[in-house]
Amino acid sequence: xxxxxxxxxxxxxxxxxxxxxxxxxxxxxxxxxxxxxxxxxxxxxxxxxxxxxxxxxxxxxxxxxxxxxxxxxxxxxxxxxxxxxxxxxxxxxxxxxxxxxxxxxxxxxxxxxxxxxxxxxxxxxxxxxxxxxxxxxxxxxxxxxxxxxxxxxxxxxxxxxxxxxxxxxxxxxxxxxxxxxxxxxxxxxxxxxxxxxxxxxxxxxxxxxxxxxxxxxxxxxxxxxxxxxxxxxxxxxxxxxxxxxxxxxxxxxxxxxxxxxxxxxxxxxxxxxxxxxxxxxxxxxxxxxxxxxxxxxxxx
Amino acid sequence: xxxxxxxxxxxxxxxxxxxxxxxxxxxxxxxxxxxxxxxxxxxxxxxxxxxxxxxxxxxxxxxxxxxxxxxxxxxxxxxxxxxxxxxxxxxxxxxxxxxxxxxxxxxxxxxxxxxxxxxxxxxxxxxxxxxxxxxxxxxxxxxxxxxxxxxxxxxxxxxxxxxxxxxxxxxxxxxxxxxxxxxxxxxxxxxxxxxxxxxxxxxxxxxxxxxxxxxxxxxxxxxxxxxxxxxxxxxxxxxxxxxxxxxxxxxxxxxxxxxxxxxxxxxxxx
Numbered sequence: 001x002x003x004x005x006x007x008x009x010x011x012x013x014x015x016x017x018x019x020x021x022x023x024x025x026x027x028x029x030x031x032x033x034x035x036x037x038x039x040x041x042x043x044x045x046x047x048x049x050x051x052x053x054x055x056x057x058x059x060x061x062x063x064x065x066x067x068x069x070x071x072x073x074x075x076x077x078x079x080x081x082x083x084x085x086x087x088x089x090x091x092x093x094x095x096x097x098x099x100x101x102x103x104x105x106x107x108x109x110x111x112x113x114x115x116x117x118x119x120x121x122x123x124x125x126x127x128x129x130x131x132x133x134x135x136x137x138x139x140x141x142x143x144x145x146x147x148x149x150x151x152x153x154x155x156x157x158x159x160x161x162x163x164x165x166x167x168x169x170x171x172x173x174x175x176x177x178x179x180x181x182x183x184x185x186x187x188x189x190x191x192x193x194x195x196x197x198x199x200x201x202x203x204x205x206x207x208x209x210x211x212x213x214x215x216x217x218x219x220x221x222x223x224x225x226x227x228x229x230x231x232x233x234x235x236x237x238x239x240x241x242x243x244x245x246x247x248x249x250x251x252x253x254x255x256x257x258x259x260x261x262x263x264x265x266x267x268x269x270x271x272x273x274x275x276x277x278x279x280x281x282x283x284x285x286x287x288x289x290x291x292x293x294x295x296x297x298x299x300x
Numbered sequence: 301x302x303x304x305x306x307x308x309x310x311x312x313x314x315x316x317x318x319x320x321x322x323x324x325x326x327x328x329x330x331x332x333x334x335x336x337x338x339x340x341x342x343x344x345x346x347x348x349x350x351x352x353x354x355x356x357x358x359x360x361x362x363x364x365x366x367x368x369x370x371x372x373x374x375x376x377x378x379x380x381x382x383x384x385x386x387x388x389x390x391x392x393x394x395x396x397x398x399x400x401x402x403x404x405x406x407x408x409x410x411x412x413x414x415x416x417x418x419x420x421x422x423x424x425x426x427x428x429x430x431x432x433x434x435x436x437x438x439x440x441x442x443x444x445x446x447x448x449x450x451x452x453x454x455x456x457x458x459x460x461x462x463x464x465x466x467x468x469x470x471x472x473x474x475x476x477x478x479x480x481x482x483x484x485x486x487x488x489x490x491x492x493x494x495x496x497x498x499x500x501x502x503x504x505x506x507x508x509x510x511x512x513x514x515x516x517x518x519x520x521x522x523x524x525x526x527x528x529x530x531x532x533x534x535x536x537x538x539x540x541x542x543x544x545x546x547x548x549x550x551x552x553x554x555x556x557x558x559x560x561x562x563x564x565x566x567x568x569x570x
Contacts, residue, residue, distance in 0.1 A: 027541060027542065028541055029539060029540045031539045032541065033323040034320065034539070035321075035323075035324045035539070036320055036324075047543070055553060055554055056543065056546075056554065058546075059533070059544070060534065060544075061542075061543070061544040061546070062534075062542055064368055064369050066372060067369075068369070069369060069370075069536075070321035071544070073542070073544060076543055266369070268537075268541070269369070269370060269537045269541070270361070270369045270370065270371075271324075271325050271406065271540060272324045273325070283465065
């Protein structure tokens with residue numbers, strides 16, 4: 001490794017990210033390509049694709065709360081055809097891996113979306129398991145080992161690497177993670193937003209959906225704990241840490257807890273250049289220490 | 301100070317493309333003036349803002365400790381120097397308004413698509429909370445020698461408007477339009493009558509509360525006059541990533557306001 005050009009690449013199973021910084025699904029758009037070179041990121045992650053047209057939740061969908069952001073967007077989607085025709089091409093050609101996030105309300109629905117992506121030039125698929133499972137009374141896949149395993153297993157015939165995105169709301173996230181890996185997940189994203197609620201001054205809920213997902217700095221201690229627990233349980237499984245990452249120290253904390261890379265979400269809304277600044281800071285950090293980015297990951 | 305853009309049809313005009321580069325970074329405040337709860341601020345002008353058009357906006361936020369996480373969308377009033385003007389409504393806009401000359405604010409822009417050409421004799425319908433976009437439009441049209449009449453929809457005079465009353469602020473805002481257009485004050489409940497008396501403009505640009513927009517929409521439809529709506533909702537990211545700045549359109553679907561914020565008024569459900 002050169003002393004001045006650090007090796008920032010990090011392997012996530014069969015996929016090699018250009019560097020450890022990728023967007024968190026749901027917080028990114030190809031339109032950020034107007035602001036910075038998307039090819040500078042470790043990988044790209046469009047908003048989660050769901051089957052068919054979904055309008056998402058009514059407004060208000062997002063509010064500031066508790067020092068973070070609380071959202072209930074409801075995964076609006078224009079459906080598979082529009083995704084393949086309009087969305088996917090905007091993410092191609094940037095010279096960095098493309099990870100497509102999918103979700104569905106049945107295990108078979110997950111499998112259909114993954115199958116659809118099989119020959120679309122996608123590098124990996126994120127299974128966003130936070131969606132309610134309509135076959136199990138609306139309970140989130142990510143809160144149950146059996147449902148998580150069923151969703152992952154339904155997709156496992158795919159050649160594509162499968163990254164399971166877990167929920168910090170799970171009672172025992174390490175057990176959920178183990179179920180996902182046993183069912184065939186190649187990597188884990190730890191973790192999604194934490195369910196919360198905010199009120200307006202008039203006593204009504206701030207979000208139309210009443211509850212939403214809390215993100216940003218307030219969730220970092222929770223998701224960092226989740227990352228550590230999952231890393232301890234599954235020492236051979238790559239982890240992408242997610243939750244409240246906006247500084248180099250946040251990145252280092254997650255990698256010290258066992259993450260191989262991190263996903264940045266809310267911080268991009270506050271300062272759109274956060275991710276590229278983090279890439280630069282990691283490069284400087286590694287250069288000054290004569291190490292590669294992958295060396296930042298600490299595992300027991 | 302120059303108006304935001306050249307006139308429609310002027311070869312110097314650059315119609316911003318959806319894919320045009322967007323600046324993001326800290327920009328130094330040059331001047332700041334506050335009167336009647338309306339703050340007007342100029343900045344050192346990044347090159348990306350040298351060709352802007354009415355309807356475009358930027359996401360602006362304070363760098364001060366304790367500032368809200370999310371930027372606030374601000375209409376771009378003029379370039380050379382870059383200028384914004386706003387009435388403060390909450391903590392985010394209050395902190396932006398508290399900036400001092402030499403202080404750096406964070407700005408992302410220019411964003412949004414501008415008005416289509418409105419022709420030689422346009423009517424603007426505007427109320428206090430939407431004045432920025434329409435002030436930019438009136439100034440641009442004046443610079444191009446085009447006639448503009450403004451129906452300024454007034455709020456109940458005693459209603460709070462930041463640190464002052466709506467009556468005081470509305471008077472100040474109308475004075476800001478007067479160098480660039482003829483201005484008529486119209487109470488909200490008299491808007492339909494004022495439109496009926498407005499003659500037949502070449503086009504209408506409207507930015508107001510939903511009930512007022514519905515009145516304008518119905519009138520444009522009945523009179524077969526092209527109408528343009530400047531929509532304004534809470535806008536967390538400004539660039540289409542958060543999918544939160546939504547408005548229902550007549551097709552029954554939510555549309556992202558940041559992808560306008562200027563839309564054909566006939567398409568929007570008010």
